[in-house]
Amino acid sequence: MSETATTDYLDCLLKSWSTKSNQPLSWLNQLRASAIDYVGTQRLPTKGDEEWRFTDISALARLSFQSAQSNTDLQAQDIKHLHLKEAKNSLVFVDGHYSAQLSTIIDSATLEIGNLSEFLLTHAAILESHFGQYAKFDNNVFAALNTAFLRDCALIIVPKNTAIAEPVHLLFIAAQSEVTSYPRCLIIGESGSSVTFVEEYVSLREAAYVTNSVTEISLSANAHARHIRIQRESTQAYHLANCAVSLVHGSNYQSVSISSGAQISRYNLDVQLIDEAAECTIDGLALISDNQLADTHTCIDHIKPNGTSRQQHKCIVNDKAHAVFNGKIIVRPHAQQTNSSQSSRNLLLSKTAQVDTKPQLEIFADDVKCAHGATVGQLDKEEIFYLESRGLSETAARSLLTYAFGAEIINRIPVSSLRQQLEQTVLNQTQDNKL
Amino acid sequence: MIVKNSKTLLSVEGLRASINGTEILKGIDLTVKSGEIHAIMGLNGSGKSTLAKVLAGHSAYEITGGTVRFEDKDLLELAPEDRARAGLFLAFQYPIEIPGVANTQFLRLAYNTIQAQRGKDELDPLEFDDFVREKMKLLDMNPDFLDRSVNEGFSGGEKKRNEILQMALLEPKLSILDEMDSGLDIDALKTVANGVNQIANKDNATILVTHYQRLLDYVVPDFVHIIQSGSIVMTGGKELALELETRGYDWVTANKQSIAGAVA
Ligand SMILES: Nc1ncnc2c1ncn2[C@@H]1O[C@H](COP(=O)(O)OP(=O)(O)OP(=O)(O)O)[C@@H](O)[C@H]1O
Ligand SMILES: [Mg+2]
Numbered sequence: 092m093s094e095t096a097t098t099d100y101l102d103c104l105l106k107s108w109s110t111k112s113n114q115p116l117s118w119l120n121q122l123r124a125s126a127i128d129y130v131g132t133q134r135l136p137t138k139g140d141e142e143w144r145f146t147d148i149s150a151l152a153r154l155s156f157q158s159a160q161s162n163t164d165l166q167a168q169d170i171k172h173l174h175l176k177e178a179k180n181s182l183v184f185v186d187g188h189y190s191a192q193l194s195t196i197i198d199s200a201t202l203e204i205g206n207l208s209e210f211l212l213t214h215a216a217i218l219e220s221h222f223g224q225y226a227k228f229d230n231n232v233f234a235a236l237n238t239a240f241l242r243d244c245a246l247i248i249v250p251k252n253t254a255i256a257e258p259v260h261l262l263f264i265a266a267q268s269e270v271t272s273y274p275r276c277l278i279i280g281e282s283g284s285s286v287t288f289v290e291e292y293v294s295l296r297e298a299a300y301v302t303n304s305v306t307e308i309s310l311s312a313n314a315h316a317r318h319i320r321i322q323r324e325s326t327q328a329y330h331l332a333n334c335a336v337s338l339v340h341g342s343n344y345q346s347v348s349i350s351s352g353a354q355i356s357r358y359n360l361d362v363q364l365i366d367e368a369a370e371c372t373i374d375g376l377a378l379i380s381d382n383q384l385a386d387t388h389t390c391i392d393h394i395k396p397n398g399t400s401r402q403q404h405k406c407i408v409n410d411k412a413h414a415v416f417n418g419k420i421i422v423r424p425h426a427q428q429t430n431s432s433q434s435s436r437n438l439l440l441s442k443t444a445q446v447d448t449k450p451q452l453e454i455f456a457d458d459v460k461c462a463h464g465a466t467v468g469q470l471d472k473e474e475i476f477y478l479e480s481r482g483l484s485e486t487a488a489r490s491l492l493t494y495a496f497g498a499e500i501i502n503r504i505p506v507s508s509l510r511q512q513l514e515q516t517v518l519n520q521t522q523d524n525k526l
Numbered sequence: 527m528i529v530k531n532s533k534t535l536l537s538v539e540g541l542r543a544s545i546n547g548t549e550i551l552k553g554i555d556l557t558v559k560s561g562e563i564h565a566i567m568g569l570n571g572s573g574k575s576t577l578a579k580v581l582a583g584h585s586a587y588e589i590t591g592g593t594v595r596f597e598d599k600d601l602l603e604l605a606p607e608d609r610a611r612a613g614l615f616l617a618f619q620y621p622i623e624i625p626g627v628a629n630t631q632f633l634r635l636a637y638n639t640i641q642a643q644r645g646k647d648e649l650d651p652l653e654f655d656d657f658v659r660e661k662m663k664l665l666d667m668n669p670d671f672l673d674r675s676v677n678e679g680f681s682g683g684e685k686k687r688n689e690i691l692q693m694a695l696l697e698p699k700l701s702i703l704d705e706m707d708s709g710l711d712i713d714a715l716k717t718v719a720n721g722v723n724q725i726a727n728k729d730n731a732t733i734l735v736t737h738y739q740r741l742l743d744y745v746v747p748d749f750v751h752i753i754q755s756g757s758i759v760m761t762g763g764k765e766l767a768l769e770l771e772t773r774g775y776d777w778v779t780a781n782k783q784s785i786a787g788a789v790a
Contacts, residue, residue: 484607
C-alpha cells in the first residue's frame, strides 16, 4: 500500500483517536500510538490491491461509523439463546466492551481467563511479551486500526500441562447499529496444555455496523488448541478479521471456521509453524446467499522441518452471493519433510452465484509433500436422481445434498450443541436453492 | 410365481427413448403381473440399464414413443419421486455415494417418506434403528454400515447389499434389480438371493437384469427376456437362460424371428 491520501473513513478515525485510555501501561499505549501512526500513512485497500482483488470495500469508506460506546442495558435474558450448554466459562463482549455481568468464569483455578483491564494488573509481564506480537500491523491497516482502537481483549492462558475439557466461549455481540467495534482475543497455550475455544460473532438484530477483530494465538511446545470460529453477523454488517497463530515444537492447532453472516466479510488467517514438527488442521465453510460476499485469505507458513498442515475449505453459494478463497502455503528452504495438503471445494446453488478460488503454493524446499486441488460445481444430477428414486422430492434431495456438503466441515466441530445449531442453519439456508 | 388371473402391474408398449439425440430403446414391449419374476439379459450396451432408468424416471432420457402403465397410472407422467411413492423401486447397477449423509439417516428419510405416502406411521430414530437392524440380519449385513456415509467407500458387493436393504425397507410393488449379482461372491450371492426370495410374494413383482445364469439358479424367473440393441428379441421360460448360456448371443441373432414367433 502506498502513501496516498487517506480516505474520509480513516480521517474520521484518526481525528477521533486519543490516548485518553484507561490503560495505564506505557507499552500498550506505545503500541497503540505506533498503530495509529501507521494508519496515518495508509489508505483503505481497493480492488487494485492484489490482496483485495475480488473484494470491494469501497462502501466502507463512505461510512463514518465511530467507535462503539459501551451499552449496558443488555440483560442475561436477552442473550440466553446464545448460551452454549457445553461451555462452563464464557466471556461476553458487547460491541467490543467486556460485560462482567453477562460473562461466566467458573474455572479460574485451572485456567487463567479474563479481560484486558484485569490482566494488565495481574499478568502484565506475560501480556507484554505476547500482545501484538503475532498479528503485526505493519502490512495491514485493519489490524492497525484494531490495535489503535481496541476497547478490551478476551484473554485465555492455559497453564502448563493442563487440559481443559469443556470449551471456552468467547462471545462477541453486536448490539448497536452504525458503530464500529474492535474485538480482540489473545490465547496462550503453555507447553503441554490443551484447550477448545469457540470465538463467535453474532448480532441481536439486522443492522449495519462494522466489526474489526484481531485474534492472536500462541502455542508452546506440545500444546494443543481447537479453535472454532463462528461468524454469523447481521447480513448488513461488515466483518473484517485477522487471526495470527504461532506454533512451536510439536504443537497442534486445529481450527474450524464457519462464515454465514455479514454483507461483506474478510477473514485473514495466518499460521506460522516457526519450529519443528508443528501441526495444523484448518477447515472452513462459507455459507452465503443474496448479495453476501465472504472472502477467506489464509497463509500457512512452514518455516522449520517436519511440519504438517491439512486444509479443507468449502463454500456453498446461493443467489448472487460471491465467495473468495485464497489459500497460500509457503514452505521455506529449511522446512524439509513438510507434509501439506489443501483442498478447496465449492458448490454453486444458483446461476448467478460466484466463486473465486486460488491456491497459492510457494515451495522453496525440495523434500516435501504438497497436494492441493480445487473444484467448483453444482449438485450432481445422478445423486439427485438416486435420492428421488427413493421417494424424496427434488427439493428434499437438493437440500439433503447441500447439507451433506457442508456437514463434512460442520462435523469436525467438537461441540455437539453447536454442530446441531449449524446443521439447522445449513438446512434453513438451503431449503430453496434454484439450480 | 405365475398367478392365475393376477393383475397387471407394469405394461410397456412400444417404448422408445433417446439420450443426447441417440435412440437407445427402440420399441420395448413388456408386461409384468403381480407375483412374477422376470429376468432381462443382453449384451453390454444393449439398453438394459437404460430401460431400468427410463422406468424410474431419469430426466436425461427423452421418451420418443410408446406408453408405460403402472397399475392404473400413466408412469411416464409421474416425477421420479412419485414413481417411487407409487411402489416402483430401482436397485442401481452403480449405486451413488453420498459423503456426509449417514446411511441410517438416508434410509430413515426414504422409509418415512414412503410410509407417509401410504398413510402409515413414521418411525423415530430409535424405532427405526430396531427395525432396520432386523432387516439387515436378513441380508447378513454388519450394522456398522448404518453409521457410515451412504455407500461411501463401500465395496462393490456392500453397495449391492445396501440396495437390497432399501428394497426390503421400502417394500415396493415392482423392483427392478440392475445387475445385483455383479461384484458379489458366491456366498453373498446366495444371501442376497435369499433376501430377494423372502421379499417376493404374490402381490409384488421383480425384474432382474443380469448377465449370468448363475443368479437365476437362486432366484428362479418365470420369464426370461433377451434384449438386443434396444428391443426385446426373445422371451421364454427359465430354460431360455440355460440355452443362452450354452449357445451364446450369436444363436439369438440367428434365431430371434423364429423363436420370438414361436413364443408369441
Ligand atoms: N449420454 C449418452 N450418450 C450417448 N449414448 C449413451 C449415453 N448413455 C448411455 N449411452 C449408450 O446407451 C447404450 C445402452 O447403455 P446401457 O447402460 O443401457 O447398457 P446395458 O445394457 O445396461 O449395458 P451393461 O451390460 O454394460 O450394463 C450404450 O451403448 C451406451 O453407450
Ligand atoms: Mg447396465
